[in-house]
Amino acid sequence: MKRTEGVGCIAWGVEMRLPLILAGPIVRRATPEKVWVWLATRELLDPPHLMLFTNGNSPSSPGPVKASIEYYPVAVADNLWIYMLCAIPETPLDRGRTYFYDVRLNGTRPLFKSDDYRQFLLKGNRLPTFMLGARGNNNLHALYGSCRKLHGPNPDMMKAAEEILQNASDDNRPQYFFMGGDQVYADDVDNQLLTLTRPLRDALYGGKRETIPGLSPAVLGDTIDRSEFLESFFTSTHMPHHLLTFAEYAATYIMAWNGDLWDPLLKAGRFSDLGSADFSNRIIGQRVLDGAQGAKSARRVLANTICYMIFDDHEVTDDWFLNPEWQLNATKFDSGLRILTNGMAAYWAFQGWGNEPAAFDETYRATIGGFAESRGKGTQNAWSALIKTDWSFVAPTSPPAVFLDTRTKREASPTVSDIDRVGTRVIEGISLSTRRNKEAPRLLDGDERARLSGLIAKHATSGDPLIIVAAAPIFGFPPMEWVQRKIGGVSATTADLEGWSSNPRNFIDAFDLFLDAGSSPLIVLSGDVHYGFEVVGRISTTSHSVPFLQLCSSAMKNEVIGVDKFFFRIISLFGESVAAFGFWDLKENGKTDGPIAYTATNDNANDFFNRRYKSSPYYLMQTQFIKRSGRRSVKQLIERQNNLGELVVRGQQVSHRHWYPASSSGFSARSFKNWNTGSWPIADMVGAIKSIFGR
Template structure:
């Protein structure tokens, strides 16, 4: 297949951080291009910006002969208006063409625009009146995509004038009305599953690597298997569904398998073993393109590779049906990303399962060159595809220079240096200057490691990171705080995790919750109680594969802030239904307000009011099913309506049940 058979735009455009004076946009293209960005708002004269590669406002990174990443981070001379539709046109011109070679969105993504609009666009809000959030998007999950529901919501919103904003009182009265245009889309973790890849997806990844002409990568630590580089890995008989057999043999190989490939069955929260874990940098880069855009799927064959046994063939056929459904919805996902500013943060599956769960996990995973490379490659992919647009200035200078050299020569000493730098990087967290401000924490690399026992779960944030967070929050009346794992979780599930941790088996139950580490739990609760931190906290979380809402009040000598723990998970994933039903029922019985067990386990002077997802079976508090969260917020920073848009067409509202409040 010739290079011209590839579409010019491979993925994007994806809107990232937006402000009145700055616009950030990410795009992946087949070849270097010149860009022309035009902004149009009402009758005002269009703003046109011609951007040269490598110049001010446009950074280029090249990963292969036919894969180039562009991050537009444009400082605007004229401030963008608030609460009005701003249309934009991104035109591209390959460098080897003349002025007649300009191509805009109608040439390379004719379905990028919503009906009734002449271009893509966005709304820059004076305050956050509504937002969408979700996590855990697994392509081969047997179901639809919550991002598709978000796209449908935007299409319905455009039936009304997005510039029109109701007062808070009018919004409350119109309970069934559409929300205001969402201010942002917050993806709270597991945007990709690097550790759980379907066979058809891996088949597509390898074809795309060849089409993009991504460079080969030498691999250390696998010589006994005959795998010395990426190409020998792709051809290896164990390359599909049996990658865990390629692990190097050494004294603690059992632990390395457990850490990296999920080789241990988890009896409480079951997870399939990840037999197609991404290994090379090229695999990670191709995966991102394939989960965010329909364009790179053009010309890809999903026929199974040779050499599969009967069981693998059967699994491949099942996964293929799910992947074909996933592909069919990607055009809507691309359109959504082009219309809302998208904020992202990693959780474990963006890198590998149970990433940094304990000090023992880190010592094993980073102590071997093979596992360190696998983790490092996923982290490089996260930086390039997700982290870069969250806060571009955090990655300026040497970090991007090392990244470019690593992309050009994966497996080189520079590549190893880049991985080492990113493993020690401490600015994955970020804030956006919205009203209320969006504060996104890194709960994966700022861990509070146990000094007493290496197997004990680490705290989700260390003392220094929590101190910095407190300084960030000081003086704010309200905040949107993003924690990938819920800060206030389901009490029974946390109790089960504590039991398994006590027996020295935290990996068996993903024992990662804020209350699992006494130091981290005490510190985060003290931040909430501090008199100079916000009085209204909206905590957005994911991770757990079910959705729930708790209203939390912290009591002490003085009344603490109002906290809403809002969990939406997953976008394209779900919890085993029967198991969740058992856990939900048991949690309500064992920790009911009048339950003796609840009284005996009270520790933190918290009043917790669970919300009921309306329309679900009697008593249910945990909502299962793929979808996306929709939170509507008043001028004081208080969520007045919390809903989940499910892929089965239901719109479920979480209703406060005062009579079910309990002390914890």
């Protein structure tokens, strides 16, 4: 196909021309047997071949890897094609070795121009690179993060990720990037940013505007407050410029991952000097400029690490599928259903497809692509396909990483007994808690728990580590969760009662899933909460126990500021570094959703439950929070700045650190914390539990 010079669209009297490559390349699912690369283009390409090389820096002898190729294009707009490119080597690739890749049209002509390479190559390289996890079992080096809002507070930690990659040697480079949710923000959008993307949005559909059923076309204006038109079915507290159309969602992803597209937009109209003093909101302007620089870093990072991604809620809308009631209300409105479908279709095209490309057959691709390209035809069919999709998946790393969908497979968890309604009270001298807000969902329904159990059983090995990627921390920061529960008594959406602790039944679900795996340790990576922390702990029952690490990195570009940041500092002073809780699963008459009683463990409490609930399943959770190195007080247990997590697993050794902004132009890391699976700092309490219960 003949390459054209670009497709133009006029906005503010200025014409924007779309480049051929809109976003990417991004290395997605990769194993020694098969490598997938994602790409977004302006038009259908001549057959693109993904080429692999063992020595991509030698122009005379690039060392091609013999491989068969596959490619799958999907048109999602007039001028937007999403590609999954695949290379299947004749001989499996070596782990721990750097490979280079390129895309050639018909296997001969380069797709990328010299200016394209400039935008995504690491210094010193002629081609983009990737590396599979190093040789040997349990050998992994990964970056992870979440919550990247383009106009969020500076700096964008994608710049830190690039700095790490640029400075790393081959034997010390991160091979993977685990993206844990809120890769873009669809609800909390600054109006200047929404206006900035208008030429791109219009160009994707060749100037043809989308409409949303039930909403006047005027609502799609850049400056009108959209909140009042959405509050009947959405519950976000930041909706004045909520994304509505597929083009708006798609443009936001493209802007988040291709910083060079910002340049013509920034030069257009009144955005010629976004950060100048006369800009209507200079602080936001500077943050948007930082987002543009972060997007340039993001393109290099995603092109040179193997990336796996899972949604949280802001990719679609805040509180998305908070609980079954929320879902029923939002989808009964035609406008609500269309917006949700737009958001999820964009997630599939830009994120979900690459996690497990083979899971989406031609019919699925045609359904979602046809919906998006037609600007909304077949909404119900597309929505049905999207909502029935199993979004949880296992990344083929070593140790394996299980990414949890804790949003689309939720179920109600009603109170069922007097003990479940009491909140906290004293019974026979023991302070007993059951605190279950009726609005708080069970994050994994029965079908999803069964499916995850099968996945974990298939991929986990007893005695070896297992990584779980969950959007929100499973083992969170107790003082903050206590505040959330108190606020939740007034308003579930204000408190954002979607964490695991908001419904104690979620803890039991997690315990049941992970204990049987026998992993050592369980490593949980999370985000969502806009602060970072590290927890070492152990889950125990009367028969066995599992050591765990809860590692949280949040946010990449959305740290808490102002009064809220001061509140975070104060609340962190109330955290205890060591805690232990006992949980009793009080199944009533064989019901699987009975109440959960829990309390701080002590001899009196154990004696009470031994007498009253001896036949009920018992779980013990012990946690120890790690002090943030560099803090002046031992009780400063959370990282309040923008941050990026780094995880290294080498056999029995597990290491972790947070990168954070150390100055206006550089980044530093809290020193590596190291744990060894053979000498876990939290003792195994199985023997003690058996002695307490006499079994």
